[in-house]
Amino acid sequence: xxxxxxxxxxxxxxxxxxxxxxxxxxxxxxxxxxxxxxxxxxxxxxxxxxxxxxxxxxxxxxxxxxxxxxxxxxxxxxxxxxxxxxxxxxxxxxxxxxxxxxxxxxxxxxxxxxxxxxxxxxxxxxxxxxxxxxxxxxxxxxxxxxxxxxxxxxxxxxxxxxxxxxxxxxxxxxxxxxxxxxxxxxxxxxxxxxxxxxxxxxxxxxxxxxxxxxxxxxxxxxxxxxxxxxxxxxxxxxxxxxxxxxxxxxxxxxxx
Amino acid sequence: xxxxxxxxxxxxxxxxxxxxxxxxxxxxxxxxxxxxxxxxxxxxxxxxxxxxxxxxxxxxxxxxxxxxxxxxxxxxxxxxxxxxxxxxxxxxxxxxxxxxxxxxxxxxxxxxxxxxxxxxxxxxxxxxxxxxxxxxxxxxxxxxxxxxxxxxxxxxxxxxxxxxxxxxxxxxxxxxxxxxxxxxxxxxxxxxxxxxxxxxxxxxxxxxxxxxxxxxxxxxxxxxxxxxxxxxxxxxxxxxxxxxxxxxxxxxxxxx
DNA sequence: CGGGAGCTTGACATTAATCAAGATCGGTGG
DNA sequence: CCACCGATCTTGATTAATGTCAAGCTCCCG
Numbered sequence: 001x002x003x004x005x006x007x008x009x010x011x012x013x014x015x016x017x018x019x020x021x022x023x024x025x026x027x028x029x030x031x032x033x034x035x036x037x038x039x040x041x042x043x044x045x046x047x048x049x050x051x052x053x054x055x056x057x058x059x060x061x062x063x064x065x066x067x068x069x070x071x072x073x074x075x076x077x078x079x080x081x082x083x084x085x086x087x088x089x090x091x092x093x094x095x096x097x098x099x100x101x102x103x104x105x106x107x108x109x110x111x112x113x114x115x116x117x118x119x120x121x122x123x124x125x126x127x128x129x130x131x132x133x134x135x136x137x138x139x140x141x142x143x144x145x146x147x148x149x150x151x152x153x154x155x156x157x158x159x160x161x162x163x164x165x166x167x168x169x170x171x172x173x174x175x176x177x178x179x180x181x182x183x184x185x186x187x188x189x190x191x192x193x194x195x196x197x198x199x200x201x202x203x204x205x206x207x208x209x210x211x212x213x214x215x216x217x218x219x220x221x222x223x224x225x226x227x228x229x230x231x232x233x234x235x236x237x238x239x240x241x242x243x244x245x246x247x248x249x250x251x252x253x254x255x256x
Numbered sequence: 257x258x259x260x261x262x263x264x265x266x267x268x269x270x271x272x273x274x275x276x277x278x279x280x281x282x283x284x285x286x287x288x289x290x291x292x293x294x295x296x297x298x299x300x301x302x303x304x305x306x307x308x309x310x311x312x313x314x315x316x317x318x319x320x321x322x323x324x325x326x327x328x329x330x331x332x333x334x335x336x337x338x339x340x341x342x343x344x345x346x347x348x349x350x351x352x353x354x355x356x357x358x359x360x361x362x363x364x365x366x367x368x369x370x371x372x373x374x375x376x377x378x379x380x381x382x383x384x385x386x387x388x389x390x391x392x393x394x395x396x397x398x399x400x401x402x403x404x405x406x407x408x409x410x411x412x413x414x415x416x417x418x419x420x421x422x423x424x425x426x427x428x429x430x431x432x433x434x435x436x437x438x439x440x441x442x443x444x445x446x447x448x449x450x451x452x453x454x455x456x457x458x459x460x461x462x463x464x465x466x467x468x469x470x471x472x473x474x475x476x477x478x479x480x481x482x483x484x485x486x487x488x489x490x491x492x493x494x495x496x497x498x499x500x501x502x503x504x505x506x507x508x509x510x511x512x
Numbered sequence: 513c514g515g516g517a518g519c520t521t522g523a524c525a526t527t528a529a530t531c532a533a534g535a536t537c538g539g540t541g542g
Numbered sequence: 543c544c545a546c547c548g549a550t551c552t553t554g555a556t557t558a559a560t561g562t563c564a565a566g567c568t569c570c571c572g
Contacts, residue, residue, distance in 0.1 A: 085417065087425050088510050095417055110403075111410035116417070139399075146367075146402050153409035154367035160416040161351055161372070167423065168468030169343050172560080204519065210423030217560060219520055226479065235519095235569080254344050428528075460551065473528060475552055491537075491551095 024176030025049045026128075031077045031101040036152055039144040047141075057121040064105060064119045072131040074104035078126030080186075080201045084209075085117040094206045097122070099186050106149055107156075109135070122201045167212060170253050175211050176221050177249040180231065180238060198238040262377040281305045282384075287333050287357040292408055295400040303397075307390030315378040320361060320375045328387040330360035335381030336442075336457045340465075350462045353378070355442050362405055363412075365391065378457045423468060426509050431467050432477050433505040436487065436494060454494040 004047070026049035028034055030184050032040075040048060057063055063074055063081060081098040095117055104127070108115045121127075139146050165177055180198060189197045200207070208215045222233045230246060232239040240246055282288055282305035288296075295436070296304060313319055319330055319337060337354040351373055354360050360383070364371045377383075395402050422431055436454060445453045456463070464471045478489045486502060488495045496502055 029499055087421055089425075091425055093421050095420070107410045107413050109410075110406040111414060113414075140508070143399065146399070146406065150366040150405060150409065151368065152400065153406065153413060154363045154365075155414060157363050157409060157413055158369075158372055159369060160413065160420070164347050164351070164416070164420065164423075164468070165341055165343055167420075168349055168465075169345075169347055194365055209424075212420070214561065215519070216521085216562085220560090224522090238397070248290055255459065470529065471551070472530085472553085476528090479552090 026052065029077060031075065034101045035075060035103050036106075036145060036148040037075070037103075039142060039148050039228075040138065044138060044142055047134065048130065048138060052128040052130045054126065054128050057125045059121060059123055061121050062118060063121060063125070064115050066116055066118050067114045068130075069114050070105055070108040072129055073106055073109055073135055074119070075128045075130065076100055076102045077102060077126040077128055079121060079123045081125060081127070082120045082122050082202065082206065083117050084120060084206075086132060092209060093212070094202065094209045097201065099184070103152075106152065110149070110153070145246055170250075172211060172213060172217060173224065174250050174253055175222050176207075176218070177225070177230070177246055179207070179210060179239070181246060181250070184240075194242070196240040196243060198240065200236045200238060203236075282308065285333060289332065290357045291331060291359050292362075292401060292404040293331070293359075295398060295404050296394065300394060300398055300471070302388065304386065304394060308384040310382065310384050311382045311506070313383060315377060315379055317377045317381075318374060319377060319381070319383055320371050322372055322374050323370045325370050326361055326364040326388075328385055329362055329365055329391055329401075330375070331384045331386065332356055332360060333382040333384055335383075336378045337381060337383070338376045338458065338462065339373050339379050340376060340462075347467060350458065350465045353386045353457065355444045359408075362408070366405070366409075426506075428467060428469060428473065429477050429480065430506050430509055431479070432474070433486070433502055434464075435463070435466060436496070437502060437506070440496075450498070452496040452499060454496065456492045456494060458492075 025045075026037070029043045032038060032045075037045075037048060054077075057079070064070070066086060076098050078100060081102075081104060083095045083098065083104075084092045085095050086092045098119075104119055105115070109132070166178060171176070183198055183200065184196060187199050187201060189199070191197065204215045204218050208218045211218075222231075225231045226233065228245075229241070230249060233240070271452070280304060281301075282293070283301045288294060291306060293301075310333075313335075320326070322342060332354050334356060337358075337360060339351045339354065339360075340348045341351050342348045354375075362373055365388070380383075422434060426434070429475070439454055439456065443455050443457060447453065460471045460474050464474045467474075478487070481487045482489065484501075485497070486505060488497070
């Protein structure tokens with residue numbers, strides 16, 4: 001897990017020379033079109049492409065640290081990044097995951113304050129860094145980009161409030177099922193017979209912290225789900241034989 | 257508490273004629289300068305002033321309903337508004353309060369989706385409504401307004417994540433103290449001898465729902481705080497004899 | 513093959529939810 | 543002004559859920 005602890009407190013600013021593999025231009029980046037940068041066209045894409053700095057991170061490396069200053073945006077081109085917030089007493093909460101196509105750090109960027117969370121690569125990652133100056137220039141030349149970010153932030157906020165509601169009203173078991181269902185989009189694989197395999201990118205500890213609980217509780221919940229044949233767990237792999245069983249778990253709490 | 261239940265499901269669109277009192281123009285509105293509209297000047301303020309519709313709400317009236325569509329922004333000029341989200345099974349969470357100078361509904365506005373929460377007047381309120389068209393026009397002529405909203409959303413998101421962290425790690429007692437300390441800004445009054453009087457704008461039920469707990473628990477916590485002479489409660493009035501006592505309550509959970 | 517982090521398991525303690533009365537408050541109408 | 547009413551709040555007994563602690567296990571990694 002390596003250099004996670006190194007150069008603590010300073011922003012991890014990727015240098016141009018540190019890109020380890022040649023990657024394609026932004027114009028041909030599939031991750032871009034589905035992101036906030038999808039609003040760009042023609043020349044603007046070239047501007048973006050020339051300004052960005054591609055960087056590769058190994059498992060466990062930090063893309064940015066809490067309390068360091070934010071000097072641009074990151075775009076995840078490949079891999080999975082964990083956004084973790086460390087509490088006063090060392091307890092870390094996993095706030096969310098970022099995967100291919102996600103822009104990273106925009107909350108901090110627009111707030112003008114230092115990062116409030118760490119961004120750690122959970123897998124090998126390819127991430128493009130777009131310096132502040134370039135972001136501002138693009139925002140000015142393409143107001144739609146700003147609108148996209150407004151939409152994005154508004155959506156995030158709604159999701160955050162939904163999560164708040166869930167944690168206030170749902171039993172942990174239902175919350176876990178809900179989380180697994182959400183992870184399905186990014187980490188699920190459907191087999192021919194309909195069973196779903198989830199390859200979870202994170203540890204039990206992270207799983208627990210995403211629900212604001214302890215690893216022991218997660219273990220107990222997974223055992224309970226296995227006992228009820230809702231899902232089966234082996235290491236970081238979850239097998240869901242019947243999606244309807246999962247949906248039934250949360251159904252009592254959705255609508256009416 | 258009147259017409260709360262009336263015309264459910266339709267956006268509460270204030271009519272121009274429904275303003276009950278003549279109010280000053282936006283140019284002289286103190287609430288504006290501290291809001292996102294503070295970036296406007298000269299002509300733009302006039303545009304805003306002519307487009308907005310002033311409306312007065314009585315205690316308990318809805319300013320907007322969840323699932324109705326968002327056709328503009330609201331600015332609170334006077335009074336307090338509760339933003340409540342109702343869960344699937346009737347349980348309502350109070351998400352936040354809006355007071356003088358707060359813009360209301362911007363999350364929904366930028367998300368392009370229907371409201372996800374209700375906005376209910378807790379006191380008599382004066383609220384200006386700015387139609388979508390005017391907002392968009394101002395966003396276009398004054399990019400800074402967009403930036404201000406980006407900042408605002410980014411800040412909200414950070415606060416929401418802080419809240420998530422608190423609810424995951426702090427004991428309820430500390431969470432309650434923290435909430436009271438935050439309410440101090442808008443609803444506190446400092447006496448000569450240093451004691452602070454909080455005039456809470458909401459019921460115990462709302463207080464409970466802000467922490468994701470039950471009214472009974474709030475009662476027990478307030479009793480415990482009284483027993484420890486940290487704060488005293490009578491109805492919707494809280495008396496804090498010594499602010500340091502309050503700070504001591506949360507201190508063990510802040511930093512190191 | 514060894515070491516260590518992460519995971520599992522069980523016993524136990526603690527917290528907060530639930531349920532059910534009773535008390536109090538605030539507004540209303542006599 | 544007072545009596546009444548419903549809603550809200552309080553209180554206590556009980557139960558359920560989750561946290562805590564400690565020990566042993568497993569799996570991954572070197």
